[in-house]
Amino acid sequence: MTEPETIAALKRRFPDLTVSEFRGQTRVVAPPESIHDVLTELKEHLGFDLLIDVTCVDYLNYRGAKDRFGLVYVLTGTETNRRIIVRTFVNDPEPTVPTAVDLWEGANWLEREVWDLFGIRFAGHPDLRRIVLPEPFAAHPLRKDYPLQGRGERHNFPVITRAES
């Protein structure tokens, strides 16, 4: 199946997809309700069996952006070696998308990272905890409204002296 056939097959099943291309990369934008079905279809029938990356972009100050968060799934096929980028947009409050862990176990930590740094919930994730930041951390620091120098987390961190330890 070639690239246009894949897109055509996907468009038949999901008519409300937006397809774009930039520098030879095909990008598909799906609404958050159907993102799980799109990923399932790509994995099961269109040969994109390897999940490369799950990440997020916060479009808070981005020129012309209508939605706050853009979630990015990078898929590739181990047989065809073609890539496709699937994106979906979610908004405050409580940005939530269905998890992809049931399709790829590899999404587990990637989604935990997105939750940790962006605060996007993945409904149905088996173990949605913070991964790189400590559990009591209050913010999601890769959001654009979080300053580079932090909000005093380090400043307020209690210093344990040798006598107390």
Next chain:
Amino acid sequence: MPLTAAMPTADLAHDEPRPYLWTMNFGPQHPATHTTIRLVLKLDGERVVDAMPDIGYLHSGFEKLGEHLDYNQYVTVTDRMNYVSPMANNVAWHLAVEKLLGIEVPPRCRYLRVIVCELSRITDHLLCLGAMGLDTGAFTHFIYAFNPREWICDVFEALCGARFTNSYTRVGGLMYDATPKAVAMIRDFLGRIPKPLADMDRLLGRNRIFRDRTEGVGVLTREEAIRRSCSGPVARASGVTRDLRRDDPYLGYEDFDFDVCCATAGDCFARYMVRMAEMRESIKIIRQAVENLPAGPVNVGDDARVILPKKEAVFRTIEGLITHFELVMGNRGFEVPCEEVYCATEAPNGELGFYVVGDGTSRAYRARCRPPSFIHLALFPHLIRGHMLSDVVAVLGSLNVIAAELDR
């Protein structure tokens, strides 16, 4: 912020109560974790029932920094991600940026980047295999592996002046062109490297103790490797014949004749053998690249408006000064499209990709790094379940987890 004991027990809690199980804390300062990773192991005697990696000790906010440094400045931060093979990270970052900007680098730059990428693949594999030997009790092997790494550091020093954190690439080219002396050093290195590799092979390849500790340990099947997003040597040792240098060629890798090294066993020993074989393929690639190194410029021309002028030009000519000023000032800089690209390279550890979002300014709006170590450490509980405590270091060593890349 209160400092509470964030004991990560959620994975372990839903088991039925088995009071005879021990919980052991492995790391974060254990020598066999190489860097700071903490593993909470649940043990039944010496058998590992479950493992729970706890990461984040080296989280330094590299992706946040990427949104505040410009496209050339951020290369110094990519050095610190996988500090074992910083050149591979430099090349991966600038390939992504050049893809976003639509720049095609000249052939000489491509070949030099291939050479440094493959040299860093050798350094990375040497460290991984040496440390894997060290962890499984073969200290001599570690020393044999570290000696040639020193030669590669010398080559890097001759190329760019830095041995460890190289920051060698620039948008649209390289910091310096390779001097004839550096090329001669690479040739000399190619003559010298086969002997230590043969020595390493003879030391461990048929070593009874090493093979007993690695064969059949940490087995990853092909299906699981795909389901868990593996790439690089870890996936190839499980029979996934995927190598971006062949399947999605970048930097003109299609010009070179090399084999993709795979195994089917999927255990720690297969990963060892794949890495060993890949170093020999890297030597083949470097030899071809050095022999066919094209002449010509190493940077793209002035029309692309990305290359900083030489310092002599900046200090002595008005044109150089203005060009420098135009490129460096925050409100001028490069012409970046409001677009996003994903660009991946075959780094020593696996697929190292950057997802770069440009917003028209000279800084990335988002600089996401897809770190292979992060994906591979997520495998660890799956690989170690049911094995002995002493296999923990063998499995961890065969995955080659670099914590700075893992946490970023």
